Amino acid sequence: MSAELVKGTLERAKPYAAVILLQLGFSITPIVTKSSLNQGMSQHVLVVYRHAVAAVFIAPFAMIFEWKGRPNMTTSVFLKIMLLALLEPVIDQNLYYTGMKYTTATFAAAMMNVIPAFAFLMAWSLRLEKVDLRSIRSQAKIIGTLVTVGGAMLMTLVKGPVIGLPWTKATENSSQLASGIAGEDPVKGGLMIVAGCSCWASFIILQAITLKSYPAKLSLTVLICLMGSLQGTIVALAMDRLNQAAWSLKPDVKLGAVLYNGIVSSGVAYYIQGIVMPIKGPVFVTAFSPLSMVVVAILGSFTLHEIMYLGRVIGALVIVVGLYLVLWGKSKDEPPETLPVEQVKGQVSQKCDVVDA
Template structure:
Protein backbone atom coordinates (compact mmCIF):
# COMPACT_ATOMS: atom_id res chain seq x y z
CA UNK A 1 0.00 0.00 0.00
CA UNK A 2 2.84 2.41 0.83
CA UNK A 3 4.36 1.68 -2.58
CA UNK A 4 1.08 2.69 -4.22
CA UNK A 5 1.08 6.02 -2.35
CA UNK A 6 4.58 6.87 -3.54
CA UNK A 7 4.21 5.73 -7.16
CA UNK A 8 0.80 7.34 -7.58
CA UNK A 9 1.88 10.65 -6.05
CA UNK A 10 4.82 10.81 -8.45
CA UNK A 11 2.55 10.07 -11.44
CA UNK A 12 0.07 12.76 -10.35
CA UNK A 13 2.88 15.29 -9.86
CA UNK A 14 4.06 14.50 -13.37
CA UNK A 15 0.68 15.62 -14.68
CA UNK A 16 -1.40 12.45 -14.86
CA UNK A 17 -5.14 13.02 -14.48
CA UNK A 18 -6.45 11.41 -11.32
CA UNK A 19 -9.76 10.70 -13.06
CA UNK A 20 -8.07 8.85 -15.92
CA UNK A 21 -5.91 6.94 -13.43
CA UNK A 22 -9.05 5.57 -11.76
CA UNK A 23 -10.28 4.24 -15.13
CA UNK A 24 -6.98 2.66 -16.17
CA UNK A 25 -6.50 1.16 -12.72
CA UNK A 26 -9.74 -0.78 -12.92
CA UNK A 27 -9.40 -1.70 -16.58
CA UNK A 28 -6.11 -3.38 -15.63
CA UNK A 29 -7.70 -5.02 -12.57
CA UNK A 30 -10.61 -6.37 -14.65
CA UNK A 31 -8.27 -7.81 -17.29
CA UNK A 32 -6.22 -9.58 -14.61
CA UNK A 33 -9.03 -10.89 -12.37
CA UNK A 34 -11.80 -11.74 -14.86
CA UNK A 35 -10.09 -14.84 -16.38
CA UNK A 36 -9.51 -16.34 -12.93
CA UNK A 37 -13.14 -15.66 -11.98
CA UNK A 38 -14.40 -17.34 -15.17
CA UNK A 39 -12.24 -20.42 -14.60
CA UNK A 40 -12.38 -20.98 -10.84
CA UNK A 41 -15.93 -19.80 -10.09
CA UNK A 42 -17.72 -21.36 -13.06
CA UNK A 43 -19.12 -24.28 -10.99
CA UNK A 44 -19.90 -22.41 -7.78
CA UNK A 45 -21.06 -19.00 -9.01
CA UNK A 46 -24.65 -18.25 -7.88
CA UNK A 47 -27.21 -16.94 -10.32
CA UNK A 48 -26.94 -13.20 -10.92
CA UNK A 49 -30.06 -11.46 -9.65
CA UNK A 50 -31.17 -7.85 -9.96
CA UNK A 51 -30.46 -7.28 -6.26
CA UNK A 52 -26.88 -8.57 -6.55
CA UNK A 53 -26.30 -6.60 -9.75
CA UNK A 54 -27.47 -3.35 -8.12
CA UNK A 55 -25.19 -4.01 -5.14
CA UNK A 56 -22.21 -4.52 -7.47
CA UNK A 57 -23.09 -1.27 -9.27
CA UNK A 58 -23.18 0.55 -5.94
CA UNK A 59 -19.90 -1.07 -4.86
CA UNK A 60 -18.28 0.12 -8.09
CA UNK A 61 -19.61 3.62 -7.44
CA UNK A 62 -18.58 3.86 -3.78
CA UNK A 63 -14.94 2.77 -3.84
CA UNK A 64 -13.49 2.61 -7.35
CA UNK A 65 -15.30 5.75 -8.52
CA UNK A 66 -16.19 8.22 -5.75
CA UNK A 67 -13.57 7.25 -3.18
CA UNK A 68 -10.62 7.03 -5.54
CA UNK A 69 -11.44 10.22 -7.45
CA UNK A 70 -11.61 12.12 -4.14
CA UNK A 71 -8.64 10.21 -2.75
CA UNK A 72 -6.34 10.96 -5.68
CA UNK A 73 -7.47 14.58 -5.86
CA UNK A 74 -6.74 14.93 -2.15
CA UNK A 75 -3.33 13.36 -2.72
CA UNK A 76 -2.59 16.02 -5.33
CA UNK A 77 -3.17 18.69 -2.69
CA UNK A 78 -0.99 16.96 -0.08
CA UNK A 79 1.81 14.38 0.04
CA UNK A 80 2.09 10.60 -0.06
CA UNK A 81 2.98 10.53 3.65
CA UNK A 82 0.04 12.76 4.58
CA UNK A 83 -2.36 10.62 2.53
CA UNK A 84 -1.08 7.42 4.13
CA UNK A 85 -1.57 8.88 7.61
CA UNK A 86 -5.08 10.16 6.84
CA UNK A 87 -6.17 6.71 5.68
CA UNK A 88 -5.83 5.55 9.28
CA UNK A 89 -9.31 6.98 9.90
CA UNK A 90 -10.79 4.21 7.74
CA UNK A 91 -11.00 1.57 10.53
CA UNK A 92 -12.71 4.14 12.76
CA UNK A 93 -15.40 4.93 10.19
CA UNK A 94 -15.95 1.28 9.34
CA UNK A 95 -16.17 0.31 13.02
CA UNK A 96 -18.76 3.02 13.74
CA UNK A 97 -20.83 2.04 10.69
CA UNK A 98 -20.65 -1.67 11.52
CA UNK A 99 -21.70 -0.92 15.10
CA UNK A 100 -24.61 1.29 13.93
CA UNK A 101 -25.79 -1.47 11.57
CA UNK A 102 -25.35 -4.10 14.31
CA UNK A 103 -22.79 -5.98 12.24
CA UNK A 104 -20.24 -5.39 15.00
CA UNK A 105 -21.15 -5.94 18.65
CA UNK A 106 -19.74 -3.68 21.37
CA UNK A 107 -19.56 -4.71 25.01
CA UNK A 108 -17.80 -2.14 27.19
CA UNK A 109 -16.99 -4.84 29.76
CA UNK A 110 -14.87 -6.78 27.27
CA UNK A 111 -11.26 -5.90 26.58
CA UNK A 112 -11.46 -6.28 22.78
CA UNK A 113 -14.40 -3.82 22.63
CA UNK A 114 -12.50 -1.34 24.79
CA UNK A 115 -9.49 -1.71 22.49
CA UNK A 116 -11.61 -0.95 19.43
CA UNK A 117 -13.03 2.19 21.03
CA UNK A 118 -9.58 3.42 22.11
CA UNK A 119 -8.22 2.62 18.65
CA UNK A 120 -11.01 4.66 17.06
CA UNK A 121 -10.20 7.68 19.23
CA UNK A 122 -6.47 7.38 18.54
CA UNK A 123 -6.83 7.08 14.76
CA UNK A 124 -9.20 10.04 14.48
CA UNK A 125 -6.97 12.09 16.81
CA UNK A 126 -3.91 11.24 14.73
CA UNK A 127 -5.64 12.28 11.52
CA UNK A 128 -6.70 15.59 13.10
CA UNK A 129 -3.13 16.15 14.25
CA UNK A 130 -1.78 15.57 10.75
CA UNK A 131 -4.35 17.98 9.32
CA UNK A 132 -4.21 20.90 11.74
CA UNK A 133 -0.63 20.91 13.04
CA UNK A 134 2.07 22.04 10.65
CA UNK A 135 5.57 21.33 11.90
CA UNK A 136 8.98 22.18 10.54
CA UNK A 137 10.04 20.56 7.29
CA UNK A 138 12.58 17.77 7.80
CA UNK A 139 15.71 18.22 5.71
CA UNK A 140 16.36 14.60 4.87
CA UNK A 141 18.99 13.48 2.33
CA UNK A 142 16.43 12.18 -0.15
CA UNK A 143 14.35 15.38 -0.04
CA UNK A 144 17.16 17.69 -1.12
CA UNK A 145 16.33 19.45 -4.31
CA UNK A 146 12.60 18.88 -3.95
CA UNK A 147 11.80 22.58 -3.52
CA UNK A 148 13.79 23.46 -6.59
CA UNK A 149 12.07 20.73 -8.55
CA UNK A 150 8.65 21.92 -7.42
CA UNK A 151 9.47 25.51 -8.38
CA UNK A 152 10.24 24.44 -11.97
CA UNK A 153 6.68 23.15 -12.35
CA UNK A 154 6.89 19.39 -11.86
CA UNK A 155 4.26 19.63 -9.13
CA UNK A 156 1.24 21.02 -10.99
CA UNK A 157 -1.11 21.48 -8.04
CA UNK A 158 -0.65 23.92 -5.16
CA UNK A 159 -0.47 22.23 -1.76
CA UNK A 160 -3.61 22.65 0.34
CA UNK A 161 -3.66 20.24 3.33
CA UNK A 162 -7.12 21.28 4.58
CA UNK A 163 -8.83 20.77 1.22
CA UNK A 164 -6.85 17.59 0.64
CA UNK A 165 -7.73 16.24 4.09
CA UNK A 166 -11.45 16.87 3.54
CA UNK A 167 -11.37 15.03 0.23
CA UNK A 168 -9.40 12.10 1.64
CA UNK A 169 -11.71 11.88 4.68
CA UNK A 170 -14.81 11.90 2.49
CA UNK A 171 -13.21 9.23 0.36
CA UNK A 172 -12.54 7.14 3.46
CA UNK A 173 -16.21 7.37 4.42
CA UNK A 174 -17.12 5.98 0.98
CA UNK A 175 -14.45 3.32 1.41
CA UNK A 176 -15.90 2.29 4.77
CA UNK A 177 -19.39 2.09 3.21
CA UNK A 178 -17.89 -0.05 0.46
CA UNK A 179 -16.42 -2.50 2.99
CA UNK A 180 -19.73 -2.83 4.83
CA UNK A 181 -21.65 -3.37 1.59
CA UNK A 182 -19.04 -5.85 0.34
CA UNK A 183 -19.51 -7.92 3.50
CA UNK A 184 -23.30 -7.86 3.02
CA UNK A 185 -23.03 -8.78 -0.67
CA UNK A 186 -20.74 -11.74 0.03
CA UNK A 187 -23.51 -13.35 2.08
CA UNK A 188 -25.72 -13.72 -1.00
CA UNK A 189 -22.93 -13.88 -3.59
CA UNK A 190 -20.08 -15.78 -1.86
CA UNK A 191 -17.64 -15.89 -4.79
CA UNK A 192 -14.79 -13.50 -4.06
CA UNK A 193 -13.15 -13.64 -7.49
CA UNK A 194 -16.36 -13.02 -9.41
CA UNK A 195 -17.40 -10.23 -7.05
CA UNK A 196 -13.97 -8.60 -7.41
CA UNK A 197 -14.15 -8.81 -11.21
CA UNK A 198 -17.65 -7.30 -11.15
CA UNK A 199 -16.59 -4.43 -8.89
CA UNK A 200 -13.55 -3.62 -11.04
CA UNK A 201 -15.59 -3.80 -14.27
CA UNK A 202 -18.32 -1.49 -12.92
CA UNK A 203 -15.65 0.80 -11.48
CA UNK A 204 -14.03 1.09 -14.92
CA UNK A 205 -17.36 1.92 -16.59
CA UNK A 206 -18.57 4.39 -13.96
CA UNK A 207 -15.11 5.92 -13.66
CA UNK A 208 -15.01 6.41 -17.44
CA UNK A 209 -18.17 8.51 -17.23
CA UNK A 210 -16.63 10.73 -14.54
CA UNK A 211 -13.33 11.03 -16.42
CA UNK A 212 -15.07 11.86 -19.70
CA UNK A 213 -16.92 14.71 -17.99
CA UNK A 214 -13.96 16.03 -15.99
CA UNK A 215 -11.46 15.79 -18.86
CA UNK A 216 -13.74 16.87 -21.70
CA UNK A 217 -11.82 18.88 -24.28
CA UNK A 218 -8.53 17.45 -23.02
CA UNK A 219 -7.82 14.25 -25.00
CA UNK A 220 -4.14 14.36 -24.05
CA UNK A 221 -5.14 13.42 -20.48
CA UNK A 222 -5.76 9.87 -21.71
CA UNK A 223 -2.27 9.39 -23.14
CA UNK A 224 0.07 7.06 -21.24
CA UNK A 225 3.63 6.09 -22.12
CA UNK A 226 6.25 3.78 -20.67
CA UNK A 227 6.62 5.89 -17.56
CA UNK A 228 5.32 6.37 -14.01
CA UNK A 229 1.78 6.90 -15.33
CA UNK A 230 1.65 3.38 -16.72
CA UNK A 231 3.39 1.96 -13.64
CA UNK A 232 0.85 3.65 -11.34
CA UNK A 233 -2.09 2.22 -13.31
CA UNK A 234 -0.67 -1.31 -13.46
CA UNK A 235 0.62 -1.45 -9.88
CA UNK A 236 -2.52 -0.02 -8.28
CA UNK A 237 -4.78 -2.05 -10.58
CA UNK A 238 -3.16 -5.42 -9.95
CA UNK A 239 -2.10 -5.10 -6.30
CA UNK A 240 -4.51 -2.64 -4.71
CA UNK A 241 -7.73 -3.28 -6.64
CA UNK A 242 -7.54 -6.79 -8.10
CA UNK A 243 -5.70 -8.65 -5.37
CA UNK A 244 -6.75 -6.16 -2.68
CA UNK A 245 -10.53 -6.57 -3.11
CA UNK A 246 -10.18 -10.34 -3.41
CA UNK A 247 -8.07 -10.77 -0.26
CA UNK A 248 -10.32 -8.32 1.56
CA UNK A 249 -13.33 -10.51 0.74
CA UNK A 250 -11.56 -13.65 1.96
CA UNK A 251 -10.65 -12.00 5.28
CA UNK A 252 -14.20 -10.68 5.77
CA UNK A 253 -15.72 -14.14 5.48
CA UNK A 254 -13.35 -15.58 8.07
CA UNK A 255 -12.55 -12.78 10.51
CA UNK A 256 -15.22 -10.12 10.09
CA UNK A 257 -15.42 -6.58 8.80
CA UNK A 258 -13.48 -4.71 11.48
CA UNK A 259 -10.58 -7.18 11.43
CA UNK A 260 -10.32 -6.59 7.69
CA UNK A 261 -10.20 -2.79 8.18
CA UNK A 262 -7.46 -2.96 10.80
CA UNK A 263 -5.49 -5.40 8.68
Protein backbone atom coordinates in the same frame (compact mmCIF):
# COMPACT_ATOMS: atom_id res chain seq x y z
CA MET B 1 6.36 -31.53 15.75
CA SER B 2 3.78 -33.64 13.92
CA ALA B 3 2.85 -33.05 10.29
CA GLU B 4 -0.75 -32.25 11.28
CA LEU B 5 0.41 -29.58 13.73
CA VAL B 6 2.67 -28.00 11.12
CA LYS B 7 -0.12 -28.07 8.57
CA GLY B 8 -2.55 -26.49 11.03
CA THR B 9 -0.04 -23.76 11.91
CA LEU B 10 0.48 -22.95 8.24
CA GLU B 11 -3.27 -22.81 7.65
CA ARG B 12 -3.72 -20.34 10.53
CA ALA B 13 -0.81 -18.24 9.27
CA LYS B 14 -2.20 -17.84 5.74
CA PRO B 15 -4.63 -14.98 6.53
CA TYR B 16 -1.85 -13.07 8.30
CA ALA B 17 0.59 -13.62 5.43
CA ALA B 18 -2.07 -12.60 2.90
CA VAL B 19 -2.87 -9.33 4.71
CA ILE B 20 0.82 -8.47 5.21
CA LEU B 21 1.48 -9.02 1.50
CA LEU B 22 -1.60 -6.92 0.76
CA GLN B 23 -0.26 -4.01 2.81
CA LEU B 24 3.18 -4.29 1.22
CA GLY B 25 1.48 -4.10 -2.16
CA PHE B 26 -0.53 -1.08 -1.03
CA SER B 27 2.66 0.66 0.09
CA ILE B 28 3.84 0.99 -3.52
CA THR B 29 0.50 2.42 -4.68
CA PRO B 30 0.85 5.98 -3.28
CA ILE B 31 4.41 6.23 -4.65
CA VAL B 32 3.58 5.30 -8.25
CA THR B 33 0.30 7.23 -8.09
CA LYS B 34 1.90 10.44 -6.80
CA SER B 35 4.64 10.12 -9.42
CA SER B 36 2.06 9.83 -12.20
CA LEU B 37 0.03 12.77 -10.84
CA ASN B 38 3.19 14.86 -10.70
CA GLN B 39 3.70 14.04 -14.39
CA GLY B 40 0.25 15.41 -15.27
CA MET B 41 -1.85 12.24 -15.11
CA SER B 42 -5.56 12.96 -14.64
CA GLN B 43 -6.74 11.31 -11.44
CA HIS B 44 -10.18 10.71 -12.98
CA VAL B 45 -8.73 8.91 -16.01
CA LEU B 46 -6.42 6.90 -13.75
CA VAL B 47 -9.48 5.56 -11.90
CA VAL B 48 -11.05 4.40 -15.19
CA TYR B 49 -7.94 2.71 -16.56
CA ARG B 50 -7.07 1.16 -13.20
CA HIS B 51 -10.28 -0.79 -12.91
CA ALA B 52 -10.45 -1.70 -16.59
CA VAL B 53 -7.01 -3.30 -16.20
CA ALA B 54 -8.11 -5.04 -12.99
CA ALA B 55 -11.23 -6.49 -14.64
CA VAL B 56 -9.24 -7.79 -17.63
CA PHE B 57 -6.56 -9.28 -15.37
CA ILE B 58 -8.93 -11.14 -12.99
CA ALA B 59 -11.55 -12.23 -15.57
CA PRO B 60 -9.63 -15.29 -16.89
CA PHE B 61 -9.16 -16.61 -13.33
CA ALA B 62 -12.88 -16.14 -12.65
CA MET B 63 -13.80 -18.05 -15.81
CA ILE B 64 -11.44 -20.92 -15.00
CA PHE B 65 -11.98 -21.38 -11.27
CA GLU B 66 -15.61 -20.26 -10.85
CA TRP B 67 -17.17 -21.42 -14.08
CA LYS B 68 -19.43 -23.98 -12.38
CA GLY B 69 -19.64 -22.68 -8.82
CA ARG B 70 -20.79 -19.14 -9.59
CA PRO B 71 -24.18 -18.37 -7.96
CA ASN B 72 -27.05 -16.86 -9.90
CA MET B 73 -27.14 -13.11 -10.23
CA THR B 74 -30.11 -11.52 -8.49
CA THR B 75 -31.41 -7.96 -8.54
CA SER B 76 -30.32 -7.47 -4.93
CA VAL B 77 -26.76 -8.65 -5.62
CA PHE B 78 -26.53 -6.54 -8.78
CA LEU B 79 -27.60 -3.40 -6.92
CA LYS B 80 -25.02 -4.13 -4.22
CA ILE B 81 -22.32 -4.51 -6.87
CA MET B 82 -23.31 -1.18 -8.43
CA LEU B 83 -23.12 0.47 -5.01
CA LEU B 84 -19.77 -1.19 -4.27
CA ALA B 85 -18.41 0.14 -7.56
CA LEU B 86 -19.69 3.63 -6.78
CA LEU B 87 -18.31 3.70 -3.22
CA GLU B 88 -14.71 2.59 -3.75
CA PRO B 89 -13.60 2.62 -7.37
CA VAL B 90 -15.43 5.88 -8.15
CA ILE B 91 -16.01 8.12 -5.12
CA ASP B 92 -13.21 6.96 -2.82
CA GLN B 93 -10.44 6.84 -5.39
CA ASN B 94 -11.36 10.09 -7.11
CA LEU B 95 -11.35 11.85 -3.73
CA TYR B 96 -8.20 10.03 -2.57
CA TYR B 97 -6.21 10.86 -5.71
CA THR B 98 -7.40 14.46 -5.73
CA GLY B 99 -6.50 14.81 -2.05
CA MET B 100 -3.07 13.34 -2.76
CA LYS B 101 -2.46 16.05 -5.37
CA TYR B 102 -2.81 18.63 -2.59
CA THR B 103 -0.63 16.73 -0.10
CA THR B 104 1.99 13.95 -0.29
CA ALA B 105 2.04 10.19 -0.69
CA THR B 106 3.10 9.77 2.96
CA PHE B 107 0.30 12.04 4.19
CA ALA B 108 -2.31 10.12 2.17
CA ALA B 109 -1.03 6.73 3.37
CA ALA B 110 -1.10 7.86 7.01
CA MET B 111 -4.66 9.16 6.73
CA MET B 112 -5.81 5.74 5.50
CA ASN B 113 -5.39 4.48 9.06
CA VAL B 114 -8.68 6.14 10.01
CA ILE B 115 -10.57 3.49 8.01
CA PRO B 116 -10.96 0.94 10.88
CA ALA B 117 -12.43 3.66 13.13
CA PHE B 118 -14.89 4.66 10.41
CA ALA B 119 -15.75 1.00 9.80
CA PHE B 120 -16.48 0.58 13.52
CA LEU B 121 -18.77 3.64 13.58
CA MET B 122 -20.69 2.45 10.52
CA ALA B 123 -21.01 -1.09 11.82
CA TRP B 124 -22.26 0.33 15.14
CA SER B 125 -24.83 2.54 13.42
CA LEU B 126 -26.04 -0.43 11.34
CA ARG B 127 -26.17 -2.62 14.47
CA LEU B 128 -23.56 -4.95 13.01
CA GLU B 129 -21.29 -4.13 15.94
CA LYS B 130 -22.34 -4.73 19.53
CA VAL B 131 -21.46 -1.93 21.94
CA ASP B 132 -21.84 -2.09 25.72
CA LEU B 133 -20.75 1.20 27.24
CA ARG B 134 -20.05 -0.56 30.54
CA SER B 135 -17.50 -2.96 29.04
CA ILE B 136 -13.82 -2.11 28.69
CA ARG B 137 -13.64 -3.41 25.13
CA SER B 138 -16.46 -1.14 23.96
CA GLN B 139 -14.93 1.83 25.75
CA ALA B 140 -11.60 1.06 24.04
CA LYS B 141 -13.26 1.04 20.62
CA ILE B 142 -15.05 4.34 21.24
CA ILE B 143 -11.96 6.05 22.70
CA GLY B 144 -9.81 4.62 19.92
CA THR B 145 -12.18 6.05 17.32
CA LEU B 146 -12.01 9.51 18.90
CA VAL B 147 -8.20 9.32 19.16
CA THR B 148 -7.94 8.26 15.53
CA VAL B 149 -10.08 11.16 14.35
CA GLY B 150 -8.06 13.50 16.57
CA GLY B 151 -4.83 12.25 15.00
CA ALA B 152 -6.25 12.88 11.53
CA MET B 153 -7.14 16.45 12.52
CA LEU B 154 -3.65 16.92 13.97
CA MET B 155 -2.04 15.75 10.74
CA THR B 156 -4.26 18.06 8.71
CA LEU B 157 -3.99 21.24 10.77
CA VAL B 158 -0.53 21.06 12.41
CA LYS B 159 2.60 20.97 10.27
CA GLY B 160 5.34 21.73 12.81
CA PRO B 161 9.08 21.99 12.17
CA VAL B 162 10.79 20.18 9.33
CA ILE B 163 12.48 16.87 10.13
CA GLY B 164 15.83 17.09 8.36
CA LEU B 165 16.70 13.75 6.81
CA PRO B 166 20.20 13.29 5.36
CA TRP B 167 19.01 12.10 1.95
CA THR B 168 16.42 14.90 1.50
CA LYS B 169 18.55 17.74 2.93
CA ALA B 170 15.28 19.50 3.72
CA THR B 171 16.80 21.91 6.21
CA GLU B 172 19.72 22.86 3.96
CA ASN B 173 18.15 23.26 0.55
CA SER B 174 15.71 26.16 0.67
CA SER B 175 14.63 25.74 -2.93
CA GLN B 176 13.62 22.15 -2.29
CA LEU B 177 11.73 23.25 0.82
CA ALA B 178 9.84 25.81 -1.18
CA SER B 179 8.97 23.28 -3.87
CA GLY B 180 7.71 20.88 -1.20
CA ILE B 181 5.37 23.52 0.20
CA ALA B 182 4.22 25.00 -3.13
CA GLY B 183 0.85 23.67 -4.25
CA GLU B 184 0.11 21.95 -0.94
CA ASP B 185 -3.23 22.45 0.75
CA PRO B 186 -3.33 19.91 3.60
CA VAL B 187 -6.75 21.04 4.83
CA LYS B 188 -8.46 20.61 1.46
CA GLY B 189 -6.49 17.48 0.67
CA GLY B 190 -7.03 16.01 4.13
CA LEU B 191 -10.80 16.54 3.97
CA MET B 192 -10.95 14.83 0.58
CA ILE B 193 -8.91 11.87 1.80
CA VAL B 194 -11.02 11.50 4.97
CA ALA B 195 -14.20 11.59 2.88
CA GLY B 196 -12.70 8.94 0.63
CA CYS B 197 -11.77 6.82 3.65
CA SER B 198 -15.38 6.88 4.83
CA CYS B 199 -16.42 5.49 1.43
CA TRP B 200 -13.70 2.83 1.65
CA ALA B 201 -14.94 1.77 5.09
CA SER B 202 -18.48 1.54 3.70
CA PHE B 203 -17.14 -0.53 0.82
CA ILE B 204 -15.45 -3.03 3.16
CA ILE B 205 -18.62 -3.54 5.20
CA LEU B 206 -20.82 -3.87 2.11
CA GLN B 207 -18.32 -6.26 0.50
CA ALA B 208 -18.49 -8.51 3.57
CA ILE B 209 -22.30 -8.46 3.40
CA THR B 210 -22.37 -9.14 -0.36
CA LEU B 211 -20.03 -12.12 -0.04
CA LYS B 212 -22.65 -13.91 2.07
CA SER B 213 -25.10 -13.97 -0.83
CA TYR B 214 -22.55 -14.00 -3.67
CA PRO B 215 -19.49 -15.93 -2.44
CA ALA B 216 -17.79 -16.12 -5.86
CA LYS B 217 -14.87 -13.86 -4.92
CA LEU B 218 -13.14 -13.72 -8.29
CA SER B 219 -16.35 -13.01 -10.18
CA LEU B 220 -17.35 -10.38 -7.64
CA THR B 221 -13.98 -8.68 -8.07
CA VAL B 222 -14.38 -8.60 -11.86
CA LEU B 223 -17.90 -7.17 -11.65
CA ILE B 224 -16.92 -4.47 -9.13
CA CYS B 225 -13.97 -3.38 -11.26
CA LEU B 226 -15.97 -3.48 -14.50
CA MET B 227 -18.85 -1.43 -13.05
CA GLY B 228 -16.35 0.91 -11.40
CA SER B 229 -14.62 1.52 -14.72
CA LEU B 230 -17.94 2.25 -16.46
CA GLN B 231 -19.16 4.59 -13.73
CA GLY B 232 -15.74 6.21 -13.49
CA THR B 233 -15.82 6.91 -17.24
CA ILE B 234 -18.88 9.10 -16.73
CA VAL B 235 -17.07 11.08 -14.02
CA ALA B 236 -13.88 11.37 -16.11
CA LEU B 237 -15.75 12.57 -19.18
CA ALA B 238 -17.53 15.19 -17.10
CA MET B 239 -14.33 16.42 -15.40
CA ASP B 240 -11.89 16.13 -18.33
CA ARG B 241 -14.20 16.63 -21.30
CA LEU B 242 -12.00 19.40 -22.72
CA ASN B 243 -8.75 17.52 -22.26
CA GLN B 244 -8.58 14.67 -24.77
CA ALA B 245 -4.84 14.31 -24.18
CA ALA B 246 -5.60 13.09 -20.64
CA TRP B 247 -6.65 9.72 -22.09
CA SER B 248 -3.42 9.07 -23.96
CA LEU B 249 -0.88 6.68 -22.46
CA LYS B 250 2.79 6.12 -23.28
CA PRO B 251 5.31 3.64 -21.84
CA ASP B 252 6.21 5.85 -18.88
CA VAL B 253 5.34 6.29 -15.21
CA LYS B 254 1.68 6.95 -16.07
CA LEU B 255 1.28 3.57 -17.73
CA GLY B 256 3.17 1.97 -14.85
CA ALA B 257 0.75 3.52 -12.35
CA VAL B 258 -2.25 2.25 -14.35
CA LEU B 259 -0.91 -1.31 -14.56
CA TYR B 260 0.29 -1.54 -10.96
CA ASN B 261 -2.84 0.01 -9.46
CA GLY B 262 -5.10 -2.10 -11.66
CA ILE B 263 -3.43 -5.48 -11.16
CA VAL B 264 -2.22 -5.22 -7.56
CA SER B 265 -4.19 -2.48 -5.78
CA SER B 266 -7.60 -3.34 -7.25
CA GLY B 267 -7.69 -6.82 -8.77
CA VAL B 268 -5.50 -8.78 -6.34
CA ALA B 269 -6.42 -6.58 -3.35
CA TYR B 270 -10.21 -6.97 -3.68
CA TYR B 271 -9.76 -10.70 -4.11
CA ILE B 272 -7.50 -11.15 -1.08
CA GLN B 273 -9.94 -9.12 1.01
CA GLY B 274 -12.70 -11.43 -0.16
CA ILE B 275 -10.69 -14.46 0.97
CA VAL B 276 -9.75 -13.14 4.41
CA MET B 277 -12.95 -11.37 5.49
CA PRO B 278 -15.19 -14.47 5.79
CA ILE B 279 -12.56 -16.00 8.08
CA LYS B 280 -11.24 -13.06 10.11
CA GLY B 281 -13.81 -10.30 9.58
CA PRO B 282 -13.51 -6.90 7.83
CA VAL B 283 -11.70 -5.10 10.67
CA PHE B 284 -8.83 -7.63 10.54
CA VAL B 285 -8.15 -6.68 6.93
CA THR B 286 -7.27 -3.12 7.99
CA ALA B 287 -5.29 -4.08 11.10
CA PHE B 288 -1.90 -3.98 9.38
CA SER B 289 -2.31 -0.63 7.61
CA PRO B 290 0.46 1.11 9.67
CA LEU B 291 2.93 -1.22 7.93
CA SER B 292 2.02 0.37 4.62
CA MET B 293 2.32 3.86 6.12
CA VAL B 294 5.88 3.25 7.34
CA VAL B 295 7.03 1.84 3.99
CA VAL B 296 5.44 4.75 2.10
CA ALA B 297 7.15 7.29 4.39
CA ILE B 298 10.56 5.74 3.73
CA LEU B 299 10.09 5.31 -0.02
CA GLY B 300 8.45 8.73 -0.39
CA SER B 301 11.39 10.52 1.21
CA PHE B 302 13.83 8.68 -1.08
CA THR B 303 12.01 8.63 -4.42
CA LEU B 304 9.78 11.74 -4.25
CA HIS B 305 11.99 13.81 -1.91
CA GLU B 306 8.99 14.43 0.32
CA ILE B 307 9.58 16.70 3.29
CA MET B 308 8.56 15.30 6.67
CA TYR B 309 7.15 17.52 9.39
CA LEU B 310 7.11 16.79 13.10
CA GLY B 311 3.41 17.65 13.50
CA ARG B 312 2.40 15.18 10.82
CA VAL B 313 4.60 12.43 12.24
CA ILE B 314 3.03 12.94 15.69
CA GLY B 315 -0.44 12.95 14.11
CA ALA B 316 0.33 9.68 12.33
CA LEU B 317 1.48 8.09 15.60
CA VAL B 318 -1.71 9.27 17.33
CA ILE B 319 -3.75 7.66 14.55
CA VAL B 320 -1.90 4.36 15.03
CA VAL B 321 -2.54 4.45 18.81
CA GLY B 322 -6.24 5.02 18.18
CA LEU B 323 -6.28 2.30 15.55
CA TYR B 324 -4.92 -0.32 17.92
CA LEU B 325 -7.27 0.72 20.71
CA VAL B 326 -10.10 -0.05 18.28
CA LEU B 327 -8.48 -3.33 17.26
CA TRP B 328 -7.80 -4.35 20.87
CA GLY B 329 -11.44 -3.79 21.74
CA LYS B 330 -12.47 -5.70 18.64
CA SER B 331 -10.18 -8.63 19.53
CA LYS B 332 -12.03 -9.03 22.83
CA ASP B 333 -15.36 -9.48 21.07
CA GLU B 334 -16.69 -12.84 20.14
CA PRO B 335 -15.18 -14.08 16.86
CA PRO B 336 -17.34 -13.51 13.78
CA GLU B 337 -19.44 -16.32 12.47
CA THR B 338 -17.35 -18.39 10.07
CA LEU B 339 -17.70 -21.40 7.84
CA PRO B 340 -17.16 -24.89 9.23
CA VAL B 341 -13.49 -25.55 9.94
CA GLU B 342 -12.93 -28.15 7.24
CA GLN B 343 -14.73 -26.03 4.64
CA VAL B 344 -12.68 -22.98 5.60
CA LYS B 345 -9.42 -24.94 5.35
CA GLY B 346 -10.26 -26.21 1.90
CA GLN B 347 -11.40 -22.80 0.69
CA VAL B 348 -8.35 -20.96 2.00
CA SER B 349 -5.95 -23.52 0.55
CA GLN B 350 -7.60 -23.36 -2.86
CA LYS B 351 -7.85 -19.55 -3.00
CA CYS B 352 -4.37 -18.85 -1.67
CA ASP B 353 -2.95 -21.28 -4.21
CA VAL B 354 -4.65 -19.23 -6.93
CA VAL B 355 -3.08 -16.01 -5.60
CA ASP B 356 0.34 -17.66 -5.39
CA ALA B 357 -0.03 -18.75 -9.01
